[in-house]
Amino acid sequence: MPESPTSKARAHVTMQDVARQTGVSAQTVSNVINGRTDRVGTETTQRVIDAIDELGYRLNQSARSLRKGRTGMVGLGLPVLASEYYGELAERLAHRFADRGIRLVTEKTGGALSAEVESLAASHLETYDGFILAIAASESTDLNKILPTKPIVLLGERALSTRFDHVLMDNVEGGRAATAHLLDRGARSIIALGGSAADGDSVQTLRARGFVQAHRDRSLPAPDSRIVASGLDIADGYQTVRRLLTEGRPFDAIFALTDSCAFGAMRALHESDLRVPDDVQIVGFDNVRAGAFSTPSLTSIEPGNDEMADAIVEVMMARLSSPLRPRDPQRVMPAITLVERETTLSREVDSVAS
Structure with missing residues (x-):
């Protein structure tokens, strides 16, 4: 729709126009706009506000940011964009930063070491006031070589360099x-779908470590054969479970390391006429929105999605508001909760022979 003449006129209203309308100086108008009303009388303040409303004056945030040495933008580097979890994370952060007058710009790193390191280079950070990076490939040695010129907040599974603020999950x-x-609902042949029994700190190894720990807590075996390597998206879950069923591998439950992987597994089970949760129970991880609407709805681990988004924004804003103030790097790990839905049995089983 074409912009109306009135809208075009309002777009060119300046601070000087407001000053002329009220018979005060441009500095007085600036004081009112920036909340320095202790320097301006109550009556004058109201006149300035009325003139701003009448003329439709809008503060040029971009110019204001540049005068303060700011771009008004924060960058977010993600390994993938076509991901429910990362998409929802980006949306949460965009809303929270927008409430603070900051624009979030999302970039794809592809999970490549070179792209992650380059995103934190001084030349790249000139575009932003700060940068949030979801780590997929970088190690402490890579990050410790970086001399940051802007605030950096790391996201990821591993507690890496202690030089940077870091928000992570309790995987x-x-x-x-x-x-x-x-286990409490009677399962004894559980597959950790997408896990890895190898050493290291990744989504695959950390969540599989918890899988093993739960068995040990109950003095039950957790053989490596139950930790099944797989990608973590929906197609990976589908294809891997189809393969397990074709091979005749017995299992009565699946801990899928992501909700996306769980959705693929559910489709494979459905095609094989296996009922969830009666024949196979499933728990996912991430608590993405789609889990509440799948059929059946997905029991999932809620890693503190809102709490992590709040922490990321608060840590970044603290750095931006006091860039010269020394602060110890923050490490934030929200508590996890389990959201019980329809893919697991509704009641605990008192005792099941192992």
Whole structure:
């Protein structure tokens, strides 16, 4: 729709126009706009506000930011964009930063080491006031070489360099809670779908570590054969469970390391006429919105999605508001909870032979 003449006129209203309308100086108008009303009388303040409303004056936030040495933008580097979890994370952060007058710009790193390191380079950070990076490939040695010129907040599974603020999930506890829930509901042949029994600190190894811990807590075996390597998206879950069923691998429950992986597993079970949760119980991880609407709805680990988004924004805003103030790097790990829905049995089982 074409912009109306009135809208075009209002778009060109300046602070000087407001000053002429009220018979005060441009500095007085600036004081009112920036909340320095202790320097302006009550009557004058009201006149300025009335003139702003009447003329339709809008503060040029971009110019204001540049005068303060700011771009008004914060960057967010993600390994993938076509992901329910990362998409919802970006949306949460965008809303929270917008409430603070800051625009969030999302970039794809592809989970590549070179892209992650380059995103934190001084030349790249010139575009932003700060940068949030979801770590997929970088190690402490890579990050410790970086001399940041802007605030940086890391996201990811591993507690890496202590030089940066870091918001992360409690992956081990999440894996333990998911598996414990299945064990408490009678499952004894649980598959950790997408896990890894290798050493290291990744989504695959940390959540699988919790899987093993839940079995040990109950003096039950957790053989490595129950930790099934797989990608973590919906197609990976589908294809891997189809393969397990074709091979005749017995299992009565699945701890899927992501909700997306769980959705794929559910489709594969459905095609094989296996009922969820009667034949196979399933717990996912991430508590994405789609889980509440799948059929059946998905029991999942809620890693503190809102709490993490709040922490990311608060840590970043604290850095931006006092850039010269020394602060120890923050490490935030919200508590996990389990959201029980229809893919697991509704009642605990007192005793089941192992």
